[in-house]
Amino acid sequence: MSTQSFASHSPAAPLSAARVAAFAGHHAEHCRIEVVGATGSTNADLLARVAADNVSGKSPSALTAPTLLAAEMQTAGRGRAGRSWLSAPSAALTFSLAWPFSVPLQALVGLPLAVGVTIAETLADFGVAVQLKWPNDVLYGGRKLAGILIETATAPDQQVWAVIGIGLNIALSEQLQQQIGSRSANLPPAAAQDRDLLLAALLTALARNMQQFASAGLADFVERWNRLHAFAGQQVLILDQGKTLHQGVALGIDHIGRLLLQTEPGSTPITVMAGDISLRPKQG
Structure with a gap:
């Protein structure tokens, strides 16, 4: 992470692409960082850009580099198996990272587990000990803190992309938790003190670990995932x-x-x- 100093922001302060970029380490220097106030789904937005035809510059919105898209609010957020991901403004970190891979789609089958390890290890740096629930949930105190949705697509130029969607609860109200209808957890306030810093740390770790996954697959993450397994031996x-x-x-x-x-x-x-x-x- 960058050691550049910035004034602290409250968890409810708007996300800043410039601050995230400044905080991010060198592994994320080649990533585009975008923040929007509201959208239907950051995953859907990036998948549409993967599908855009960029031949001869026909579609300037087409992806040409790893891209992080964060939204203050998602109105049609999606979870695994078509479930809805409910949130409210500033109540969560909701973002997607589009990452290109030079491997066949089937080689990405273990990617959600590597992403889970990445989130857990990053949160540990913020003093938050979490566990992983197979295949794609992050638990804090036995309750769901974060979820992962990965969708893959092949661009018109045959480039394989993974769109990694992450929702991390920051300050869900009791009303929203009841609406969700499942046991959920919020990130401790100290860890959520600056969402830009947290998002930058996650981006840095994801960029580093996606490069590691591209070169070695899931092998480098299996032991790390098993150490974090919430239900080991149960x-x-x-x-x-x-x-x-x-x-x-x-x-x-x-x-x-x-x-x-x-x-x-x-x-x-x-x-x-x-x-x-x-x-x-x-x-x-």
Whole structure:
């Protein structure tokens, strides 16, 4: 991170692309940083720009470099499996990072897990110890603090892009938490004191780790993810649209990001792929 000094902003102060850029480290120097007041979905906006035809400069909005798009408010934010992501102005950090990869789309299957590790390790630098719930949630005190939605696309020039959407709760009101209808957590006030600084730290870590993922895949993140596994050694249920598919002891993830589940004592673990699946701890 840059050591340049800036006046502290309150968590409710508007995000500043200039301050984020100034705080960001050298790994993020080649990233475009954009902030908007409101939009439907930062993921949808960047995916549309991936699809734009930039041949002969026909579409100046087409992406030509890694791009971070942050929004103070998303009116149509999306979570995994088509779920809505609800927020309010300044109540969360909601942003997406479009990143180009020189690998086939199928090589990105473990990317959400690497992003989860990145968020957790960055928050640890701010004094916030979190855990990871497979496949793409960040938990604080057992409650959901952040979610990850990654969508991939191939541009007209055949460049492969991943659009990494992240929603990190800062100050959700009790009313909004009730509307969400799930156990959620807010970031401790000390860590959220300056959202520009926090966003810059996340961007710096993401840029560094996306380069690492591009060169080595998930391999460099498996052990780190397993150390942060919220349900390691616990009995869990694997649900799909409310129906139980599997139950057993969650052991961690394998080299491509599948959940290892021991369904019987002493048995060989089965592997569970990511998808429209929810992991819940088994009660009792």
